[in-house]
Amino acid sequence: MSTCNCKTWLKGIVLAAVVLAIIGGMIGYDRGFREFDQPDWVTATPEMRFKYGSIGAEADSGIPYWIFYVLPRVFPEKFVQDGKVAPGGYAALGVSWEMGQELPIGFTKKTIGFPRVANNCAVCHTTSYRVSAESNPVFVVGGSGHTTNVQAFFRLLIDCAKDPRFNADILMAEIARVTHLDWIDQLLYRFLIIPMTKQRLLEREAQFAWLYRPDFPDWGRGRDDGMNLTKYFMIKAPMDDTFGPADMPAIWNLQKYEPSRGSLPNYAGDTHDVHSVVIDSALGVLGAPPKDNAAFLGQVKWLQDYLSALQPPKYPFPLNQARVAAGKPLFEAHCAACHASEKTGTRLPLAEVGTDRNRLDTWNKGAAIEANRVVRQFGIERKGLVEEDLVGYKTPYLDGLWLRAPYLHNGSVPTLRDLLEPAAKRPKLFWRGYDVYDPVKVGFVTDGDEAPHVGTKMDVASKGGGNQGHEFGTGLSAGEKEALVEYLKTL
Numbered sequence: 001m002s003t004c005n006c007k008t009w010l011k012g013i014v015l016a017a018v019v020l021a022i023i024g025g026m027i028g029y030d031r032g033f034r035e036f037d038q039p040d041w042v043t044a045t046p047e048m049r050f051k052y053g054s055i056g057a058e059a060d061s062g063i064p065y066w067i068f069y070v071l072p073r074v075f076p077e078k079f080v081q082d083g084k085v086a087p088g089g090y091a092a093l094g095v096s097w098e099m100g101q102e103l104p105i106g107f108t109k110k111t112i113g114f115p116r117v118a119n120n121c122a123v124c125h126t127t128s129y130r131v132s133a134e135s136n137p138v139f140v141v142g143g144s145g146h147t148t149n150v151q152a153f154f155r156l157l158i159d160c161a162k163d164p165r166f167n168a169d170i171l172m173a174e175i176a177r178v179t180h181l182d183w184i185d186q187l188l189y190r191f192l193i194i195p196m197t198k199q200r201l202l203e204r205e206a207q208f209a210w211l212y213r214p215d216f217p218d219w220g221r222g223r224d225d226g227m228n229l230t231k232y233f234m235i236k237a238p239m240d241d242t243f244g245p246a247d248m249p250a251i252w253n254l255q256k257y258e259p260s261r262g263s264l265p266n267y268a269g270d271t272h273d274v275h276s277v278v279i280d281s282a283l284g285v286l287g288a289p290p291k292d293n294a295a296f297l298g299q300v301k302w303l304q305d306y307l308s309a310l311q312p313p314k315y316p317f318p319l320n321q322a323r324v325a326a327g328k329p330l331f332e333a334h335c336a337a338c339h340a341s342e343k344t345g346t347r348l349p350l351a352e353v354g355t356d357r358n359r360l361d362t363w364n365k366g367a368a369i370e371a372n373r374v375v376r377q378f379g380i381e382r383k384g385l386v387e388e389d390l391v392g393y394k395t396p397y398l399d400g401l402w403l404r405a406p407y408l409h410n411g412s413v414p415t416l417r418d419l420l421e422p423a424a425k426r427p428k429l430f431w432r433g434y435d436v437y438d439p440v441k442v443g444f445v446t447d448g449d450e451a452p453h454v455g456t457k458m459d460v461a462s463k464g465g466g467n468q469g470h471e472f473g474t475g476l477s478a479g480e481k482e483a484l485v486e487y488l489k490t491l
């Protein structure tokens with residue numbers, strides 16, 4: 001009798017435990033992992049999708065939305081611009097921010113259990129420009145993210161995580177000021193989400209060690225040491241002494257590449273085709289192997305199709321047509337052999353152009369073999385990175401040239417007019433990442449009153465920042481240079 005009673009009790013307890021575990025599991029799944037589509041407006045147009053659409057980075061690289069939201073409130077002193085606390089929080093990083101949007105361009109919000117914020121391609125590949133200091137910015141998708149300071153962003157997140165104030169008490173108190181979380185979310189944030197986010201960010205510090213090296217200059221706005229990122233993140237190579245931050249390139253009109261004749265993407269033609277570079281870029285943004293290769297490759301295909309067809313915008317200021325006509329034959333005589341020929345898009349031995357070599361030294365055959373192996377291990381087929389040592393930079397296509405300042409792979413020459421001067425006469429110190437346009441010299445304003453407050457300093461004597469080489473056209477007369485520059489505006 002008594003045994004029988006015990007058994008009934010035991011059964012009851014086991015049953016209750018199972019039910020609780022199931023409910024707990026359902027809540028855990030619902031609040032921790034259940035994936036929701038982004039709202040319809042995000043995918044309403046291809047441009048919106050490029051700017052705000054998730055490419056799948058939220059799962060592994062996402063920052064919980066409410067943590068992202070309160071960081072500028074908890075750590076205002078880390079959001080600095082021009083030595084002062086910036087009132088606009090993340091705007092201090094030079095990100096492009098459209099009126100009425102809750103997040104900057106290139107930042108995605110998606111709920112996987114809880115809302116998370118991550119990035120997509122647009123954070124580095126959208127140009128912001130203004131026709132004058134009094135105008136509103138124009139945002140051009142697929143252009144160079146010349147204002148974005150990605151190094152400052154990487155460092156900022158780590159610096160916040162390292163700060164003792166990054167703890168549940170302080171963050172929860174700040175979150176409670178801006179939103180109401182129900183008790184389940186409160187428990188999740190306090191005991192799981194905040195501690196895990198802190199730990200994930202701290203883990204990044206070791207991989208990001210070279211971002212803190214005192215012997216390297218800051219990348220500053222619009223530059224990214226991209227091949228080293230790939231080396232230290234994708235293939236986990238030990239840190240070496242190379243450093244080659246390159247300008248964020250424009251990625252419109254990708255149909256121009258013709259691999260069959262050696263016209264290849266990336267500054268040194270490091271990769272076999274557009275498909276491979278889109279895959280590798282997306283893997284970089286995800287920061288981890290894709291959860292679902294078919295869905296991932298679907299995103300890649302969409303990006304590749306969109307960017308292949310996307311065209312650069314036309315020059316928005318008046319053109320002097322007589323000068324354009326006078327400039328065209330000068331271009332044909334002095335530039336077209338490289339920039340409008342079978343050579344365009346192909347690699348040129350460094351000695352023939354003589355620009356800064358640091359970017360080339362950040363990558364090599366061994367790294368390419370290793371990176372290709374890693375991607376194959378993910379079960380992704382692609383032609384991949386070129387398994388050869390780099391000989392020099394590729395001769396770039398000049399489409400949409402007017403909006404691609406500053407010039408050369410390392411952005412060491414502020415304007416087209418400056419590029420037509422011998423290296424010794426080009427600006428030695430200027431400010432990058434200010435978005436007011438200069439239609440006379442053709443590029444962005446890089447000095448004067450405002451640029452030094454908004455932009456970051458570029459010293460051409462710094463490692464990786466050399467402005468030497470490419471002295472083509474520098475011997476033309478002042479009038480001829482004016483005409484050539486006018487023609488270049490039309491490309």
Ligand code: HEC
Nearest residue numbers: 121124224226246247248249251265266267277278281282
């Ligand atoms: C953190 C900044 C950053 C992000 C995010 C980023 N890129 Fe890039 N991208 C770069 C830089 C820098 C280069 C130049 C690399 C080099 O050659 O040194 C580049 C090069 C490229 C190129 C080669 C362009 C050419 O004409 O040579 C393509 C295409 C490209 N990126 C596409 C993408 C796509 C698609 C995404 C999103 C899946 C993406 N990128 C995300 C910074 C970024």
Ligand code: HEC
Nearest residue numbers: 334335338348353355393394395396404407408409472473
């Ligand atoms: C011998 C081949 C060659 C000739 C001739 C040549 N270029 Fe170039 N050009 C290059 C190479 C290679 C690069 C890339 C160098 C780098 O980024 O380090 C380049 C880069 C450029 C860039 C930078 C593009 C960007 O987006 O930053 C511009 C602008 C340019 N060239 C304009 C011209 C003009 C104008 C002429 C004629 C006066 C000319 N080039 C003649 C090979 C050439």
